[in-house]
Structures are given as C-alpha cells and as structure tokens.
Amino acid sequence: MGYPHPSHPRETPVLSKYFGDPAARTLDGWRDRGGYRALQQALAMDPVDIQNVVKDSGLRGRGGAGFPTGVKWSFMKPDGKTHYLCVNGDESEPGTFKDREIMRWTPHQLVEGAAMAAYAIYAETAYIYIRGEFDEPIRRVEQAVADAYAAGILGANAMGSGKRVDVHVHKGAGAYICGEETALMNSLEGRRGNPRIKPPFPAVAGLFGKPTTINNVETVSAAPHILLNGADWYKSLSNPANPKSTGTKLFSVCGNVARPGNYEVGMGFPFKDFLYDLCGGPPAGRRFKAIIPGGSSVPILTPEECETAVMDYEGIQAAGSLLGSGGVICFDDTQDIVRQIARLARFYAHESCAQCTQCREGTAWTTKILERIRDGEGTMQDLDTLLQIADNMTGKTICVLSDSCATPVVSGLKKFRHEFEAKIRPSRSRIMIPDRASEVAA
Amino acid sequence: MTAPAAPAPAVPGMVTLSIEGRTVSVLPGTSILEAAKHAGILVPHYCYHPSLPVAGVCRMCLVEVEKFPKLAPACATAVGEGQVVHVHSDKAREARKGVLEFLLINHPLDCPVCDQAGECELQDYTFAEGRKDSRYLEAKRFNPMEDFGGDVLYVPNRCILCTRCVRFMDAVAHEPVLNVSERGDRAYIGRDPGADLTHEWAGNVVDLCPVGALLSKDFLNKARAWELDRTASICPGCSQGCNIMVETRDETVVRLRPRPNADVNVHFMCETGRLDYRWLDRRDRLEYPMVRDGAGLVVTDWNTAVAQAASLVRGAATVAVLASPSLGNEALFVLGDLAGSLGASRAYVLPRGDEKPLPGVKDLALRAERAANHTGAMHLGYTETETPFAGLGTGDVVIVADEHLLARQPLALPAGVTVILFGTVIPAWASHATAVALPICTFAEEEGTFTNLRGRVQRYLQAKTPPALARPSYLVIGELAAALGRPRPAPLASAVFDAMADVTPAFTGLRWAKLGLRGLPVLEPVEAGA
Numbered sequence: 001m002g003y004p005h006p007s008h009p010r011e012t013p014v015l016s017k018y019f020g021d022p023a024a025r026t027l028d029g030w031r032d033r034g035g036y037r038a039l040q041q042a043l044a045m046d047p048v049d050i051q052n053v054v055k056d057s058g059l060r061g062r063g064g065a066g067f068p069t070g071v072k073w074s075f076m077k078p079d080g081k082t083h084y085l086c087v088n089g090d091e092s093e094p095g096t097f098k099d100r101e102i103m104r105w106t107p108h109q110l111v112e113g114a115a116m117a118a119y120a121i122y123a124e125t126a127y128i129y130i131r132g133e134f135d136e137p138i139r140r141v142e143q144a145v146a147d148a149y150a151a152g153i154l155g156a157n158a159m160g161s162g163k164r165v166d167v168h169v170h171k172g173a174g175a176y177i178c179g180e181e182t183a184l185m186n187s188l189e190g191r192r193g194n195p196r197i198k199p200p201f202p203a204v205a206g207l208f209g210k211p212t213t214i215n216n217v218e219t220v221s222a223a224p225h226i227l228l229n230g231a232d233w234y235k236s237l238s239n240p241a242n243p244k245s246t247g248t249k250l251f252s253v254c255g256n257v258a259r260p261g262n263y264e265v266g267m268g269f270p271f272k273d274f275l276y277d278l279c280g281g282p283p284a285g286r287r288f289k290a291i292i293p294g295g296s297s298v299p300i301l302t303p304e305e306c307e308t309a310v311m312d313y314e315g316i317q318a319a320g321s322l323l324g325s326g327g328v329i330c331f332d333d334t335q336d337i338v339r340q341i342a343r344l345a346r347f348y349a350h351e352s353c354a355q356c357t358q359c360r361e362g363t364a365w366t367t368k369i370l371e372r373i374r375d376g377e378g379t380m381q382d383l384d385t386l387l388q389i390a391d392n393m394t395g396k397t398i399c400v401l402s403d404s405c406a407t408p409v410v411s412g413l414k415k416f417r418h419e420f421e422a423k424i425r426p427s428r429s430r431i432m433i434p435d436r437a438s439e440v441a442a
Numbered sequence: 443m444t445a446p447a448a449p450a451p452a453v454p455g456m457v458t459l460s461i462e463g464r465t466v467s468v469l470p471g472t473s474i475l476e477a478a479k480h481a482g483i484l485v486p487h488y489c490y491h492p493s494l495p496v497a498g499v500c501r502m503c504l505v506e507v508e509k510f511p512k513l514a515p516a517c518a519t520a521v522g523e524g525q526v527v528h529v530h531s532d533k534a535r536e537a538r539k540g541v542l543e544f545l546l547i548n549h550p551l552d553c554p555v556c557d558q559a560g561e562c563e564l565q566d567y568t569f570a571e572g573r574k575d576s577r578y579l580e581a582k583r584f585n586p587m588e589d590f591g592g593d594v595l596y597v598p599n600r601c602i603l604c605t606r607c608v609r610f611m612d613a614v615a616h617e618p619v620l621n622v623s624e625r626g627d628r629a630y631i632g633r634d635p636g637a638d639l640t641h642e643w644a645g646n647v648v649d650l651c652p653v654g655a656l657l658s659k660d661f662l663n664k665a666r667a668w669e670l671d672r673t674a675s676i677c678p679g680c681s682q683g684c685n686i687m688v689e690t691r692d693e694t695v696v697r698l699r700p701r702p703n704a705d706v707n708v709h710f711m712c713e714t715g716r717l718d719y720r721w722l723d724r725r726d727r728l729e730y731p732m733v734r735d736g737a738g739l740v741v742t743d744w745n746t747a748v749a750q751a752a753s754l755v756r757g758a759a760t761v762a763v764l765a766s767p768s769l770g771n772e773a774l775f776v777l778g779d780l781a782g783s784l785g786a787s788r789a790y791v792l793p794r795g796d797e798k799p800l801p802g803v804k805d806l807a808l809r810a811e812r813a814a815n816h817t818g819a820m821h822l823g824y825t826e827t828e829t830p831f832a833g834l835g836t837g838d839v840v841i842v843a844d845e846h847l848l849a850r851q852p853l854a855l856p857a858g859v860t861v862i863l864f865g866t867v868i869p870a871w872a873s874h875a876t877a878v879a880l881p882i883c884t885f886a887e888e889e890g891t892f893t894n895l896r897g898r899v900q901r902y903l904q905a906k907t908p909p910a911l912a913r914p915s916y917l918v919i920g921e922l923a924a925a926l927g928r929p930r931p932a933p934l935a936s937a938v939f940d941a942m943a944d945v946t947p948a949f950t951g952l953r954w955a956k957l958g959l960r961g962l963p964v965l966e967p968v969e970a971g972a
Contacts, residue, residue: 175625192622197498197518354603354622354629355499361544364627368580385577392540395512396501 003101004261008278012237012248015221016264019105025140027147030108036153038224042116043161047078050120054223056231058246062098063088063179063216064295064325066313069223075203076121076213083123084207086188086214087114089130089137090172090179093295094347095327098250099217101262103130103137106221107144113220115154115165116227121213124164128217129184132172142169176351180399181214182206183353194353195399216325218250238312239268245312249326253279256286256332265311271319272307275330286332290416294324296344297404299411300337321411337416338423341408342370348405359402362393366409378424383413459525474527475503475516485529486538486567488545488652489604490517493709493803495613500604502567504537505529513537535571542572548583548627549653550599558654560667564602585630591638593645593659593713598630601655607631607647614710614802617641631655642798642808645713649699658697660717665691673905674701674959676892678768678814678885679715680795682807683894685960686711688719688886688905695722695886695906703960706898710800712808722886722906728865729910732879739868739879744911744921751862751878752925758839758860761786764830765843767813770890771822771899772938773882773915774815775946776931777843777864778822780923788824791847792816809895814885818893821948834859843919844882847871864918880922881912888914889935891957899952900961 003020007013017033018024024033042050055070076083087110091099102110110128118126128145130138145167148154158165170188172178178187182196185207206212226234226247234247245267251274254260258280265274275281275288282288288303293311299321301309309319316323331340349363366389369382390406397403413420456467459477466481473496475485488500498518505516508526513534516527528534545564553559585598605622608631612618619639623632633639639647648658670689677684677698684707689697698719700711731747732739755761763781765774767790781788792811799807816826830847834840836858843864854871855861861872863879882888887908893899916938920931931938936954943949952962 177625197496197515349626352626354625354627355497355605356501357499357541357544357602358501360603360627360629361547365544365547365578365580372580381577392537392544396504396537396540398498 003105005259008263010269010273010278011264012266013264014225014237014248015102015106015109015218015250016262018109019101019262021105024106025108025144027108027144027151027153030106030112034228035108036112036159038228039112039116039153040159040161042119042224042227043159043163043165047120047122048074050116050227053227053231054120057226057234058231058243059219059222059226059234060245060313061216062218062222062249062326064093064297064322066323069215069219072203072213072215073117073121076123076211078122079211082125082208082210083121084210084212085114085118085121085123085126086181086184086202086207086212087117087126087128087217087220088179088181088184088214089128089134089141089217090176090184091134091217091325092131092176092179092351093297093325093327094344095252095254095292095329096295096325097252097254098262098326100134100137102217102221102250103134103141105140107137107140108148109221109224110141110217111144111148111154111167113223114167115148115158116223117213117215117220118165118167119158119163120223123213125166125168127168127170127188127207129170129172129178129188131179132174138169138171145169175353176347177353177399177401180401183399184214185212192353194355195401197398222247238266239310242268242310242312242314244314245323249311249323251311251326251328253328253330255328255330256283256288256335257281257330258283267312268315269311271309271311271315274311275306275328279328279330282330282332286334288330289333289335290331290337292321292327292329292331292408293319294322295327296329296347297400297407298322298324299407300341300415301411302415336374337412337419338370338374341412342367342374344408345370345405348401352401352405356397356402358393359397359405362389362402363405365389366393366405370409373420373423376423378420380421380424382424383417383420387413457521457523459521459523459527461527462529468521470521472521473517474505474507474514474519474521474525477521478505478516478527478529483529485516486563486570487517488563488602489606491606491609491650491709493614494606494609494650497605497609500541500602502538502541504534504541506531506534538567538571539573542568543577545602546572546576547578547580548599549602550582552600556600556654557657557662558600558651558667562654563652583627589659590633590656592640593717594639594648595657595659595662596631597655597657600653601631602653603629603631604652605631606650606652607656610647610650611639611641611644614646614800615641615643616801617644620647642712642714643710643800645716646700646710649709661697665696670696671905673886673903675886675902675905676814676894676900677711677715678892679712679718679812680809681811681813681816681895682707682809683814683892683898683900683961684711684715685900686715688722690906693906695719705960706894706900707806708803710803710806712798712800714795714798714808722884724867726867727909727912728863728867728879728881729912730881731911734877739873739876744880747878747880748921748925751880751922754839754860754862754877755784755841755922755926759837760834760839762830762834762838762840763788763843764840764845765790765819765824766845767792767811767816767819767824767826768885769815769819769843769915770885770888770902770935771815771818771893771942771949772890772935773843773864773919774819774822774824775942776916776919776923776938777841778824780919780926780928781841782823783923783926783928786841788822789827789830790816790819790824791828791830791845792826805896811895814894815892817895817897818891818899821893822942822946831856831859841922842872844915845869862922864915866912880918881908881910882915882918883908883912887912888916890914890916891935891939894961896963898961898963899949899957901954901957901959
C-alpha cells in the first residue's frame with residue numbers, strides 16, 4: 001500500500017505497510033493483518049523481558065531526541081507505585097506529519113503499541129495525547145480504543161491475561177509546546193501547558209506526580225513489530241554498518257519536491273537517493289536550495305550537505321544537522337530563505353509558552369528583526385544582533401523551544417548569509433526572487 | 443575564581459560545596475541560590491522568592507557549575523557535594539546580561555514616573571551589569587494599565603512575567619485568581635473573570651513584584667523610594683505581631699511594609715494592618731499637658747499637670763486603671779506597678795474582629811484580637827473586661843492610658859467619675875470628664891515591646907518624632923508614679939524592660955539586649971550565653 005502514493009520499491013514499509021488501506025482501520029481488519037498477536041504475546045511475558053527485547057532491537061525515540069526506548073522503559077521498576085504511559089501524538093513540528101498517518105490509517109497499531117508499552121513499564125494506564133487540530137486521527141484512534149475495549153483487548157482483563165491495561169485518548173487544545181513531554185503532562189493534568197523544570201524527570205515524578213514514561217506515536221507503534229519478529233529482524237532492516245540507528249524510520253517530505261508524502265526507509269538510507277529517487281527530486285526545472293532534514297527545529301542543510309549524508313541519527317548529525325522528527329522540508333531555488341526563516345521564527349514566537357525570559361522575548365525579537373530584513377529595512381548590524389540574540393537564547397531555558405527558534409536563524413545565516421546581505425545592500429533589487437519579483441512588479 | 447586548595451572537612455549530614463571560592467556547608471536539598479546566601483553571595487534573581495514555590499522561569503539566576511554541560515538555574519538546582527559554582531564568571535555574567543536585555547526590550551523607560559524606581563530589581567541589576575544601550579529598534583509591546591481591585595494596580599508594560607504574584611495567590615493565599623494569559627511576548631498577568639484582589643492578604647503581591655508592574659493604589663505617586671526613612675517596627679493592628687517597616691518621609695508615615703521574620707509573618711502582612719497607618723499622621727493630637735479649667739481643658743506645664751493628677755488620685759474614693767492593650771509592655775508595666783501600689787483594678791477592653799488567616803503559611807492570620815499587646819497585658823496582671831466602668835461612681839478616679847474605646851461606642855462613663863488621661867488624643871467619650879490630660883507617643887514615636895499571641899516579645903523602634911511635648915508613654919506614666927511615691931523608672935525603654943523582666947515571672951530570662959529585631963519567645967527558657 002502506501003499513502004498518498006504507493007510504496008516505492010526501495011522503501012521498507014513496516015509501520016506504513018497499511019497506509020491507504022481503509023480495511024486496516026477496523027479491529028477485524030487489523031486482526032486479519034496480524035494485529036494484537038504481539039500484545040497477546042507481551043501480556044504473557046515478564047515486562048523486563050519485553051524491555052530487553054526492545055533494548056536489543058536498538059529502537060530509539062522517534063519524537064526527535066532519539067533516546068534508546070528500551071533503556072527508557074527500564075527506568076521503570078516494579079516498585080508498587082502507580083505508573084503512567086503517555087503517548088505523544090501532539091505532532092506539531094512544522095514539516096512533520098508521520099504520526100498523523102499512523103493514527104489515520106492504522107489506529108489499532110498505535111493502540112496495540114500503547115497497551116504493550118504500558119504493560120512493559122508496569123503501568124495500567126496509557127494516555128494518548130493527540131494534537132487538537134488532528135480531527136480525523138482523533139476520531140480514528142477513539143474508535144479503535146472503543147472497539148478494543150468492546151473486544152476485551154483493553155480493560156481490567158486485557159486479552160484474557162488477567163492484567164489491566166487502560167488506554168485513554170486526550171485531545172490537545174492547539175499548543176505546539178504541549179508536545180514537550182512535561183508540558184504535555186501539565187496539559188493532561190488540566191494545567192497550562194508549560195514545560196516543567198527537570199529534575200525531577202518524568203521517570204521519577206511525571207504525570208500526576210507519578211513515575212511516567214512518555215513515547216512518541218511512531219516509537220510505540222514500532223514496538224509490537226519488534227516483539228513479534230525479534231530484535232535481530234528489526235536490526236536487519238537498517239544499515240548494518242551503523243548499529244546505533246536501527247530499524248525503519250518514517251520521513252515526512254514536504255515543500256518544493258515532486259512527490260511529497262510519507263516514506264518509510266531503513267535507517268542509513270542514502271539521503272540523495274531518498275530525495276531524487278523516492279521523492280522525485282525538485283519540481284521540474286528547479287534545483288534544491290536548502291533542506292531541513294528533521295522538522296523545523298534542526299539546522300538547515302545545503303543540498304550538497306544532504307546528498308552525501310545517510311539518513312540515520314549519526315549520519316544527519318555528521319552532515320551538521322539532526323534527524324529530529326523526520327520532517328524533511330525542501331526549498332528550491334525560487335524560495336527566499338530570509339522569508340522562510342522569518343516565517344519559522346514567527347511560528348516559534350507565537351508558540352512560546354512565555355515562561356522563560358529568553359524565549360518569550362527572544363523569539364519575538366528575532367521575528368521582528370527578520371521580518372524587517374525581509375521587508376528591506378534591515379541593517380548589517382541586525383545580522384550580528386540576530387546571532388547574539390540566538391546565542392543568548394540557546395541552552396539557557398527550561399525546554400528547547402528557544403533553541404529551536406535560534407537554530408534555523410544561526411544555520412540560515414551561516415549558510416545563506418548572502419541572501420540576508422542582498423536584502424540589506426542597496427543592490428538587493430538585482431537578486432530576482434520570483435515570488436517577490438511579482439510583488440515588486442505589481 | 444579557583445576552587446579552594448584543600449577540600450574542607452565534610453560536615454556530617456551536610457553538603458559542602460564551593461561558591462565563588464567560598465566553602466559553605468548546607469543541608470542536602472538546599473538550592474544553590476540559598477547556599478550562596480549562606481556564603482554571603484547574592485545570585486541575582488527575579489522569579490525566585492523564598493516564600494513561594496520555585497518557578498525557575500526568569501533565568502536570571504543561571505550560574506556556572508563546573509562539570510555541568512549548561513548553565514544551571516541556581517534557584518532550581520540542588521547543591522551537590524564538592525560542586526564548584528561560579529556566580530560571577532564571564533559565562534554567567536553574559537547570560538545575565540542577555541536576560542536583562544531581553545527583559546528591557548519591552549519594558550518602558552519610565553523610571554522617572556514609576557513608583558518602583560529606587561527599589562526596583564530590574565533597575566538595580568541593569569545598573570549593576572546590564573548593557574548601556576539597547577539594540578532594540580522595534581516598537582515596544584503595549585497593554586493598558588488595569589485596576590486589579592483591592593489596593594492593586596497592574597501596569598502590564600512593566601511586567602517581566604516572573605509570576606511571583608500568580609504563585610502567591612495560588613500557593614499562599616489559596617485563591618488562584620491570577621494567571622498568565624496569552625503566550626509568547628503577548629503574555630500578561632490576567633485575572634479570572636469577575637475575580638479581583640480584594641483578598642485580605644492580596645496586597646503582598648505589590649511587595650513581591652520585583653518591578654513596578656503591581657503598584658499600591660494607596661502609595662501611588664506619594665513618595666520616591668529614596669526619600670523614605672525605614673524603621674523596624676511591629677504592626678499594632680492585631681495580636682499576630684507582624685514585623686513591619688514603618689516608612690516615613692519628613693516625619694510623616696507614608697507606608698507600612700512587611701519585614702521578614704520566619705517565626706511570625708514570613709514575608710507578609712495583611713491589608714488591614716498595611717493600610718491602617720493614617721492615624722499616625724493625625725494633626726489633632728494631644729500635644730501639651732492639660733488640666734481642667736471650668737468647662738474646658740487648658741494647657742499647662744508638666745509639673746502642674748502631674749501634681750494635679752497625683753492629688754486627684756490621692757483624694758479618690760476608688761481608683762481604677764483602664765489601659766489600651768495596644769500599649770507597649772513598658773508602659774503597661776509602669777502603670778501596673780502604680781495600680782498595684784494604689785490597690786487599683788487593672789483592666790483592658792479588647793477590640794475584636796473576624797480572624798482572616800493566610801492559608802499557605804502556618805500560624806499566620808489577621809487575628810480576631812485586634813490589639814498588639816493583649817498577651818502582654820495579661821502577663822502584666824491586667825484583665826479583659828467588657829464593662830470597664832462597672833462599679834464606679836461619684837468621687838472615683840479612672841486612669842485611662844491611651845484607650846480610645848472606638849470599638850465599644852457608645853459607652854457612657856458613669857456620672858461623677860474623674861478621668862486622668864495618658865493619651866495621644868482626647869477621646870470623645872472622656873472629654874467632659876477629663877481632669878488632667880498628659881500627652882504620650884504612639885508606637886511609631888517611641889521604643890518598646892509588644893508580646894504577640896504566641897508569647898513572642900518583639901521590639902518596635904522610634905520611626906518619627908512626637909508632636910510638641912508628647913513623651914514616651916512609660917516615661918509620662920512614670921512621672922505620675924514618682925509623684926505618688928513609687929521609684930522613678932529609668933528613662934530608657936531598655937532599662938524599663940530589664941527592670942520588668944527582673945520582677946515579672948512571665949518575662950523571666952529575657953533581656954532587652956537579647957531581643958534583637960526579630961524578638962524572642964517568652965515562657966521558654968533562654969539558655970545561658972544564647
């Protein structure tokens with residue numbers, strides 16, 4: 001299958017195998033496709049053994065940070081305390097829409113993964129927190145949870161195992177910051193979605209003050225496949241040369257590209273092949289100018305930097321950016337980088353929770369300067385100021401939203417400084433940027 | 443900025459670390475910021491307040507901790523054994539400079555008209571280590587001023603979103619009516635719909651606000667902070683005995699503010715106490731000794747007035763003493779001693795109101811007993827009464843010490859009773875019967891002690907000069923006592939206090955010199971040399 005276009009032969013569809021297959025959405029359909037076998041198996045196991053399988057598989061958090069999932073689960077001990085699992089479906093990172101498709105097409109895949117992960121961390125309750133704007137995904141997941149309860153898959157006696165697994169779906173109210181793990185917990189508790197100071201870490205005091213594990217939708221969805229097929233199978237899906245990044249990863253591709261959409265490839269896939277072979281390269285007659293490889297919060301790469309990179313945690317890092325959430329944003333040579341970065345900064349300024357001074361004031365100030373440069377009112381001094389503001393915004397706040405705003409500015413200024421300068425120098429009119437040129441002509 | 447050469451010997455049960463080269467041992471779990479205070483180092487901060495939950499949001503207190511990958515917020519980072527902390531390293535100073543610049547980009551430069559100027563932490567830290575210029579070329583954020591109700595005015599343009607006020611109303615007042623509304627640089631302090639800051643303790647948000655965003659309407663545009671003289675004192679409003687600062691400008695009390703005392707009021711005081719200071723500035727005071735001449739009172743000299751009072755007492759059939767429970771222990775002691783020698787009854791009338799606690803702080807409330815020293819009065823042998831003039835009649839004398847009886851009006855003095863008044867004013871109920879009136883000081887004009895409801899003896903200091911010939915209460919009462927054959931008390935409150943402690947069981951072991959400005963509990967043995 002595949003959605004919105006059929007899977008490319010070079011893809012490795014595991015999570016995305018049934019994207020575009022409406023029958024996979026139903027409980028019966030999902031069971032026909034092998035669903036809930038992994039959960040049945042898991043519920044008969046010792047949670048430590050599940051943790052070990054996931055540890056062996058090398059699965060790492062798919063939300064952006066890439067923390068080893070099995071290690072995270074092993075922080076949760078059978079200490080008699082109430083534990084919680086939070087599944088982060090607040091997918092709001094610009095350029096990222098992989099979890100949306102998992103929830104739309106294979107909600108049972110998520111429910112199964114969430115139930116299994118909850119059991120593996122000695123929790124009886126899992127909360128699936130879904131971005132408020134995700135209307136269809138919420139309906140699909142809610143339906144799947146209701147069906148799973150009706151079929152006895154969830155509840156006091158999950159799949160007849162005698163073990164309790166409850167899954168609740170919670171709808172966010174439209175804040176990007178609620179995708180930050182502790183802000184998500186505050187939001188779930190009914191508080192303002194502000195990130196919390198760490199320590200204490202969620203594994204010690206998370207949701208409702210109880211030990212909590214929080215995983216991305218893609219991460220928990222991968223877990224049942226790993227349990228069913230084994231850690232070695234999972235590792236075999238990726239480039240064996242790099243044992244640190246294993247399995248498959250969903251990449252969301254958007255922007256100026258011939259075939260945007262979700263692609264699932266094994267870790268270590270060559271970025272150049274990905275861009276040109278799978279995604280069809282830039283639109284006809286154009287060239288890539290810049291690529292953001294992992295959602296809007298990671299450094300911008302030039303096409304040259306991308307084309308030599310491989311798509312795993314280490315490969316993208318070696319190229320000077322981060323794998324992040326896997327949201328690949330493509331800009332072609334018609335795009336005005338200053339305008340794009342100003343737009344990104346505006347997003348962060350809008351979404352800053354307003355707690356930390358650097359973020360509250362810095363994101364807005366950055367936006368104002370960038371928009372002034374974009375509008376031709378900038379000065380050379382603004383460029384230095386931008387970099388110094390970015391420095392003051394990095395590594396000094398409770399969460400990384402502030403850093404995320406600074407990152408595209410710093411990398412953009414480093415790699416596309418000439419575009420900024422062109423807007424400042426009087427000679428800027430000679431740089432013909434098509435969409436701006438039409439405005440000038442009008 | 444190097445670590446001490448030899449590690450200090452570990453103190454059992456304590457965490458030892460180095461801050462700015464100074465070694466300090468503190469209890470585990472202490473924040474770096476508090477540990478730095480122990481070492482005598484101020485880590486600049488805005489959102490942190492010792493009486494509020496930690497928020498860690500202003501990011502001003504970022505310090506460099508060796509082996510930490512990033513700067514750490516000193517307010518939210520617990521001390522660790524052997525940590526080496528730099529508060530004034532280049533990295534930490536640069537971070538603070540950045541925060542200050544961010545805080546100022548939307549902050550108006552209206553210090554010349556801002557009430558907070560002179561006691562503003564944004565001003566202070568900017569002056570100490572901020573940038574000299576601004577790189578901000580854009581328009582500043584604007585939000586209109588808002589009346590928050592009660593005594594509080596909100597000026598959002600000056601707000602730095604430290605959330606101290608939000609946390610106070612939530613975690614201390616347990617009336618969470620304030621919140622952070624909106625996001626990003628559009629954020630401001632919002633109120634719940636229909637709610638306002640009329641809570642009895644809400645005025646503390648003005649003190650908590652580190653900048654001029656929350657202002658007292660009562661103090662608005664009244665005086666500049668640098669014009670004020672500040673005197674440690676005790677709130678006379680109720681038996682809680684909140685430690686306060688009496689702030690005066692040119693001998694006029696313009697504001698009362700809480701003075702920290704962990705054992706009494708932490709950092710807070712109530713609105714009733716805070717706003718009840720105008721009587722200290724009354725212009726219709728009793729300023730000279732006065733004696734009756736026909737229908738009115740005429741000014742005379744001290745000797746004449748005291749001699750006349752003494753002769754009235756000697757000629758009286760019965761003498762009764764009615765003292766205010768808001769007089770200091772020293773005056774009550776001298777008056778009680780005189781009453782004892784005369785065989786006179788000692789009584790006080792206690793005004794009462796509703797008890798209004800501050801739920802987030804243990805044992806702190808606006809007390810139902812609305813007098814500062816009713817515990818002291820009890821300890822000194824006075825008894826509370828509802829009917830202070832019962833049994834008095836023609837030919838009797840009642841010695842009244844600053845009792846206004848405002849709470850008990852109308853209260854008729856029996857016909858034929860003569861009043862000898864030690865007073866700050868002549869109360870209406872006594873004016874027709876007063877034979878001698880001797881002017882005394884208010885608590886703000888003299889030194890003395892109050893005993894609060896938990897038996898804590900606390901000193902108040904003289905904040906302003908008394909009007910005309912008014913003298914300290916214990917001194918004036920002592921003049922009458924001397925005229926009636928009692929030994930003349932020493933002229934200083936300290937000496938009167940020590941003499942009182944020598945002979946009064948309730949004050950055993952206390953010494954003026956040991957009281958300090960935070961007071962000591964009475965009825966608890968004081969160890970030798972403590």
